[in-house]
Amino acid sequence: MAEWQKSACILCECNCGLEVQVADRRMLKIRGDKDHPSSAGYTCEKPLRLDKYNSNANRLTSPLRRTPDGEYEEISWETAFAEIAAKLKHVRETYGGDKIFHYGGSGQGGHTNAGYGYALMNLLGGRYKSNALAQEKTGEAFVDAVLFGSHSKGDFENAQVTLFIGKNPWQSHSFPRSRPTLKQMAADPDRTMIVMDPRKTETAAMADIHLQVKPGTDAWCLAAMIAVLFQEDLINHAWLAKHAVGLDEVRATFADLDVATYAARCGVDEELLRQASRAIAGTTAATTYEDLGTQMGPNSTLVSYLQKQLWLLTGNFGNKGSMFIHSWLAPLNSSTDVIRDEPYRPSRLERPLVAALDKLGLVARLLPWLGGTRLGGRIAAWFSRTALEIALPLVGPAVARDLLQRTFNDHRPLGDLTGVRTDREWFEKSFDRTPVSGATIVAGLIPGSAIVDEVNTDHPDRLRVLWIDATNPLHSLPGSQEFTKAMRSVELSVVVDIAMTETARQADYVLPSANQFERWENTFFNVEFPHNCFQLRKPLMEPLAGTKAEPEIYAELIRATGLVDQRVLDRLHRAAGISRETWLLTLFISMRTKPELMGMASYLAYETLGPVLPAGRQQTAPVYLFALSCAIFNRDSVTRAGFIGKGAAQGNALYEAIVDSPSGVVFTLDEWKHAFNYLRYPDRRFRLAFPLMLEEFGRLAEQPANDPRFPLVLSAGERRAFTANTIYRDPTWRRRDAEGALRISPQDAEELGVTADSRVRVVTANGAAESTVEITDTMLPGHISLPNGMGLDEADEHGVVRRVGVALNQLTDHRRRDPFLGTPWHKNVPARVEVLVEAPAARIAETTSART
Ligand SMILES: Nc1nc2c(c(=O)[nH]1)N[C@H]1C(S)=C(S)[C@@H](COP(=O)(O)OP(=O)(O)OC[C@H]3O[C@@H](n4cnc5c(=O)[nH]c(N)nc54)[C@H](O)[C@@H]3O)O[C@H]1N2
Ligand SMILES: Nc1nc2c(c(=O)[nH]1)N[C@H]1C(S)=C(S)[C@@H](COP(=O)(O)OP(=O)(O)OC[C@H]3O[C@@H](n4cnc5c(=O)[nH]c(N)nc54)[C@H](O)[C@@H]3O)O[C@H]1N2
Ligand code: SF4
Ligand SMILES: [Mo]
Secondary structure, eight states: OOOEEEEEOOSSTTOOEEEEEEETTEEEEEEEOTTOTTTTTOOOSGGGGTHHHHSOTTBOOSOEEEOTTSOEEEOOHHHHHHHHHHHHHHHHHHHOGGGEEEEEOOOSSOOHHHHHHHHHHHHHTOOEEEOGGGGTTHHHHHHHHHHTSSOEEEOGGGOSEEEEESOOHHHHOOSTTHHHHHHHHHHOTTOEEEEEOSSOOHHHHHOSEEEOOOTTOHHHHHHHHHHHHHHTTOSOHHHHHHHEEOHHHHHHHHTTOOHHHHHHHHTOOHHHHHHHHHHHHTOSOEEEEEOHHHHTSTTHHHHHHHHHHHHHHTTOBSSTTSEEEOOOSSOSSHHHHHTTOOOOOOOTTTHHHHHHHHHTHHHHHHHHHHTTSHHHHHHHHHHHHHHHHHHHHHHHHHHHHHHHHHHHTOOSOOOOOTTOOOSHHHHHHHSOBOTTTOOBOBTTBOOGGGGGGGTSSOOTTOOOEEEEESOOHHHHSSOHHHHHHHHHHSSEEEEEESBOOTTGGGOSEEEEBOOTTSSOBOOOOOOOSSEEEEOOBOOSSOOOTTOBOHHHHHHHHHHHHTOSOHHHHHHHHHHHHHOHHHHHHHHHHHHHHSGGGGGGHHHHIIIIIGGGSSTTOGGGHHHHHHHHHHHHHTHHHHHHTTOOOSTTHHHHHHHHHHHHOTTOEEEEEOOGGGGGGGOOSTTOOEEOOOHHHHHHHHTTTOOOOOOTTOOEEEEEEEOOTTOBTBTOOOGGGOSSOTTOOEEEOHHHHHHHTOOTTOEEEEEESSOEEEEEEEEOTTSOTTEEEEESSOOEEEEOTTSOEEEESOOGGGTOOTTSBOTTTOOBOTTOEEEEEEEOOSOHHHHHHHHHHHOO
16 A cells, blocks of 8 residues: 655645655545644545546646647647747847846745746846735735735634634634534634625634625725724723834824614625624724735725724734734745835944955855865865855845845845835835836736736837746636736737646747646745744646656746856856855855846756755755744744854754754744744834724725626635635536536516526626626625636547536736735626526627626
């Protein structure tokens, strides 16, 4: 019998630990891994069919090139690399490297690609990038940056009171062991679960309080809840006096609101909403979780701000069962964490040292040569170790920050916001904007909705290359029609994927990668506290024949460009042969003298440190750098987790533990009082007032009128038991809801003449699609909902392409988006439903002509 191997689920950000039996490349049996530090044996149903991800007939096995007639022909890897490298260099020379755009690295199961992809972009002078976070989380990250400068989350396992806003964790999970935790919450009479959601979701059905808001009206509900805190004097005065500033401005905005009017506007019973406020204020162990229901709807950024007031005004931070800020092994985007850090300016004391380092270019050249003799090698290793012991405590944070910011190409860091008035003027001048449409770039990401505006234009600064890796934007970004146009109009489009996706079907080149069980892989969704854990997964099998793992794809492509100085590579390679510290010191010094190398850290690690690591571990080389930077930023917490050592030794110890712990390791360990250490303001106080958002709140009444042609609100993208983004492409993985039915209320169904076995057409201003229906009283009248991840064009074993369910983003419009961060309003699409009574073809013609 095959042995159980450790891995993790790649279907959502929880990445629950798995044990897998593999034989003949098949994932025969899958179960939860009890040794995994956060999931502890738990899994939901979804990963049990991961073999359908792994063994799907749609796996790509050869690089493909698009022919003039839109077909694809197989080409060799050499040809692919040579042609793509030549085209990239042509664009760079003709229009500038900043016209090359990177989208991806954002999957639920693997984040290592991004490091290599960014290395390629940074080498070519690329400036613009994005991923799925820029259609969901950038608004919240922006608010977090101003209020406290990092990412917050809640301790749901121990919370006495929890508020879920536009979040259905029974289906979507997102925190460890979601379902057992929810069951415990529901079963305990002393704990209160509050759900704000127009739909009576599985989670809402378990809740003590269901605030069943009308779609898109959460801002009113939350404002009323804040007003109740002031009016009933439920705010935590003592806590606020110690830990926050800006209370007066918030009070002035919310204290006098008429709660009844706001409650009526969102359709929630006033007394219920008051109960919710009282529950949150009645404990210091309350948590909140906002997700797509509001992040992809009107007023999304404002809602993030209002939501955070609830836990801040009641002092629900830094206690067991409350909200916290946490460490990262490596931040998902460096700016969501270090956004407020100024570029490094050494103190008077440090200046000579840094100046010396800068002049040490010679050392970086000499050190590696010492490896030529045994004694020389010893001297070099000793020197490097000692130099790092002295230098890292002083300049380590600055170097690591520069490195992350350069790697992520994060544009302008916000700098220290202490004393800054974060109002409209500040907003207008503090962020970089996209070259064509002027969209705001936060966390280094172009808003997902704005990408097509940067391509589908004759503006001279338009993007000319779309580089797409481990993501399916033609399917997942709003307005698929516009994205198709963009793919076909750029000078070059390349898709790196394991399958022939909707996006790949429009690309100039498609590069087949090994999948996430065929290489070392990890995510950076490490967002827990007081224990934060990280799992590096070993490959379960060799790459499928014909594919290459991404590190290799990018390394070969980077070589094919001929743009990296071979002497630097040789030097680093030689240094690695002496000791890890020698490699590190050589890398740091090389980077200070050649800053362009900073954005290429993952590649340099793979290419030069990787080969001297124990056999089979080359791909883990970048993790060494992440472990090191984590130790540099979180020295005490990493020490508490059991990793000690001076200089680079602590990071090295952490790296070794990571590689040797297939179930994952706790990399930082804190006590609750340490939660405040993660606040980025030097005074460790929260900024309650955010003038830009307070001003925006004043405009809440100015809502656009409904279009009478589309009387219903469609939530396009509900997470259900059998949806998993587009990671599973084989539709047979679904045991229920095979076609992803449209959910509709009994009242709407009756009015429209829809019955349980009707087929309907959902029509929006942008398109139309057919669907089956599920009539359910979980839906509010006026609200309809379709699941995400459906509508894939998947070839069956005979090569016939079929589509099951609705491809949502043929219905959405990229222009309906948040005014600040450009996150699309997927959950709030004006729509109508027509019952299909005639032959479908005739009706489709009619809808097409009705489109304006
Ligand atoms: N099963 C499954 N789990 C997943 C995924 C998956 O594809 N399938 N995807 C993962 C990913 S990428 C993400 S980002 C998360 C997302 O996780 P969630 O955000 O929990 O998922 P959704 O179902 O998209 O949206 C949540 C809720 O928003 C509600 N909603 C709609 N309109 C409004 C509104 O106006 N106000 C409020 N308050 N609520 C509203 C919907 O009714 C829905 O219940 O899930 C992750 N987990
Ligand atoms: N209308 C609407 N649109 C939405 C949403 C919604 O609710 N409604 N939700 C949004 C959200 S929250 C998210 S997160 C996005 C998700 O949408 P995307 O960012 O497009 O991500 P996935 O659907 O997860 O696509 C993952 C891709 O990676 C490929 N892949 C898998 N393994 C590997 C690998 O090892 N290497 C490589 N190179 N590729 C691999 C898969 O084949 C697939 O093509 O969708 C967004 N779009
Ligand atoms: S889908 Fe999410 S919750 Fe379910 S097993 Fe996978 S990682 Fe865990
Ligand atoms: Mo997502």
